[in-house]
Amino acid sequence: MVTRLVLVLGDQLSPNLTALQKAEKDTDIIVMAEVADEASYVPHHPKKIAFIFAAMRKFADALRGDGWQVDYTKLDDPDNAGSITGELLRRAEQHDASGVIATEPGEWRLIEALQEMPLKLHMIADTHFIASHKEFEDWAEGRKELRMEWFYRDMRRKTGLLMDGDKPVEGKWNFDHDNRKPAPDDVDFNGPMQFTPDDTVEEVLDLVETRFGDNFGTLRPFWFATDTGQARRQLTHWVKHALPKFGDFQDAMLNDNRFLYHSIISFYINAGLLDPLEVCQQVEQAYKDGHAPINAAEGFIRQIIGWREYMRGIYFLEGPDYTSRNVLKHTRSLPSFFWDADTRMNCISKTVTQTRDEAYAHHIQRLMVTGNFALLAGIDPHEVHEWYLAVYADAYEWVEAPNVIGMSQFADGGIVGSKPYVSSGAYIDRMSDYCKSCAYKVKDKTGPDACPFNLLYWDFLIRHRDRFANNPRMGNMYRTWDRMDDPRKAAVLEDAQAFLSRMGSGESI
Numbered sequence: 001m002v003t004r005l006v007l008v009l010g011d012q013l014s015p016n017l018t019a020l021q022k023a024e025k026d027t028d029i030i031v032m033a034e035v036a037d038e039a040s041y042v043p044h045h046p047k048k049i050a051f052i053f054a055a056m057r058k059f060a061d062a063l064r065g066d067g068w069q070v071d072y073t074k075l076d077d078p079d080n081a082g083s084i085t086g087e088l089l090r091r092a093e094q095h096d097a098s099g100v101i102a103t104e105p106g107e108w109r110l111i112e113a114l115q116e117m118p119l120k121l122h123m124i125a126d127t128h129f130i131a132s133h134k135e136f137e138d139w140a141e142g143r144k145e146l147r148m149e150w151f152y153r154d155m156r157r158k159t160g161l162l163m164d165g166d167k168p169v170e171g172k173w174n175f176d177h178d179n180r181k182p183a184p185d186d187v188d189f190n191g192p193m194q195f196t197p198d199d200t201v202e203e204v205l206d207l208v209e210t211r212f213g214d215n216f217g218t219l220r221p222f223w224f225a226t227d228t229g230q231a232r233r234q235l236t237h238w239v240k241h242a243l244p245k246f247g248d249f250q251d252a253m254l255n256d257n258r259f260l261y262h263s264i265i266s267f268y269i270n271a272g273l274l275d276p277l278e279v280c281q282q283v284e285q286a287y288k289d290g291h292a293p294i295n296a297a298e299g300f301i302r303q304i305i306g307w308r309e310y311m312r313g314i315y316f317l318e319g320p321d322y323t324s325r326n327v328l329k330h331t332r333s334l335p336s337f338f339w340d341a342d343t344r345m346n347c348i349s350k351t352v353t354q355t356r357d358e359a360y361a362h363h364i365q366r367l368m369v370t371g372n373f374a375l376l377a378g379i380d381p382h383e384v385h386e387w388y389l390a391v392y393a394d395a396y397e398w399v400e401a402p403n404v405i406g407m408s409q410f411a412d413g414g415i416v417g418s419k420p421y422v423s424s425g426a427y428i429d430r431m432s433d434y435c436k437s438c439a440y441k442v443k444d445k446t447g448p449d450a451c452p453f454n455l456l457y458w459d460f461l462i463r464h465r466d467r468f469a470n471n472p473r474m475g476n477m478y479r480t481w482d483r484m485d486d487p488r489k490a491a492v493l494e495d496a497q498a499f500l501s502r503m504g505s506g507e508s509i
């Protein structure tokens with residue numbers, strides 16, 4: 001009988017994985033491995049590494065319980081070859097295997113490594129997504145602009161989610177307009193379910209502490225779900241208690257509340273523990289039952305079948321060089337406060353501290369606080385990309401890179417966003433309570449206490465005037481600048497330069 005190896009990666013932890021569907025229980029051997037290469041190509045947050053290893057170990061046990069033979073290599077196994085391909089070669093020799101079945105990884109780096117391996121490879125599409133590569137390519141073909149909204153409508157039609165025949169329910173495709181309420185005084189949701197580590201998780205935590213204890217990020221307390229059962233409990237808990245208000249406060253930020261009404265399920269969907277379509281169907285059901293309003297259900301479903309799928313489509317459409325794009329030619333180094341939170345800018349300090357503690361920040365913190373600052377300050381987008389890839393527990397290149405290189409840093413020249421996501425301090429002030437306890441004054445436009453976002457906002461727009469002045473969505477910004485008197489303009493730009501040079505020289509800012 002011929003033995004084949006079946007590769008299961010740390011973000012492919014689903015019994016419906018295509019590679020498993022193609023395999024034979026009696027003859028094929030599943031290969032799973034915790035390898036140094038994957039754990040250290042960027043300095044991943046310890047919570048992220050622990051989550052993936054713990055979920056892998058539990059998934060391997062579940063597969064064994066289901067009758068599969070699993071060859072599992074732990075990180076500290078003395079025979080560990082240190083890379084996915086090294087482990088496959090080692091196992092292939094051990095079992096005299098004829099080849100490898102793999103579901104396509106979510107990263108060019110790994111796809112290429114598997115293709116270059118001297119073993120017969122059968123790579124199958126990953127069907128844990130709504131759209132195949134071909135569907136996205138067909139949709140993109142011949143379009144001048146790849147706007148998410150049009151793609152999203154196709155995904156609604158394809159899945160039938162929130163559809164009434166061929167029309168969207170309640171007559172509108174998108175209720176985003178209702179989803180921009182500022183931060184509430186009170187949040188009546190206590191955040192995600194917290195799971196006490198069992199023996200498997202504890203063993204992994206000890207290993208991660210020893211091997212990755214010096215990485216940015218707090219390992220304990222560790223509260224993540226690490227199997228599908230737990231992840232489903234978190235989802236159900238959130239649908240019951242938070243979904244109804246998810247839409248309203250989706251963009252809000254608070255000093256003393258890290259999760260607001262967010263679902264905290266990206267870790268689980270991206271690792272394969274939850275199926276994106278099933279998640280959306282559960283949310284749709286809550287809407288049909290009258291439990292959640294349309295702006296909440298539609299807003300959430302759009303994030304998954306719209307944004308999430310669209311980001312993946314862009315990553316694979318654009319190819320392996322996407323992460324090195326830098327159309328704005330930004331070259332500044334990432335300031336140290338992205339690692340130690342040591343800055344007087346309260347919004348950044350709070351976002352980085354939360355990221356360090358939880359390996360999580362929600363969308364607007366990522367986009368309009370850290371991302372906005374990096375873009376305004378002209379930080380090298382590749383450094384920004386590596387930071388995001390390292391610090392968030394849901395970060396895999398297929399989803400992280402289009403969000404960072406595209407949406408947040410405009411380094412792809414406008415493929416993902418028709419204009420850069422930049423704002424002065426006023427936006428952060430409107431959507432959060434950060435400014436109230438900040439050393440800088442959000443109302444000051446110049447001077448020693450002026451909010452740095454106010455200074456850098458204009459500096460950015462003026463630096464890139466040639467590129468953006470004719471963008472119809474940005475004309476107002478330039479008209480506002482042009483109406484300012486010359487001494488004021490000079491003061492803004494001078495203060496911005498002074499700020500950037502203090503930042504560059506490592507001064508505390």
Ligand SMILES: Cc1cc2nc3c(=O)[nH]c(=O)nc-3n(C[C@H](O)[C@H](O)[C@H](O)COP(=O)(O)OP(=O)(O)OC[C@H]3O[C@@H](n4cnc5c(N)ncnc54)[C@H](O)[C@@H]3O)c2cc1C
Nearest residue numbers: 262263264265266303308362363366367394395400403408
């Ligand atoms: C600069 C930047 C970097 C990001 N990096 C990542 C990343 O590495 N991995 C990641 O999964 N998401 C990333 N996102 C998207 C988003 O911030 C996270 O998906 C979200 O914060 C996860 O938290 P949640 O589960 O509570 O999401 P919710 O706010 O509850 O949203 C529900 C779900 O929608 C999906 N979703 C929402 N927005 C996006 C989006 N823009 N792209 C893809 N999926 C989305 C996620 O699966 C999420 O779980 C990034 C966004 C920005 C602006």
Ligand code: SF4
Nearest residue numbers: 345347425435438451
């Ligand atoms: S004043 Fe500026 S730096 Fe301070 S919290 Fe507000 S936006 Fe951030």
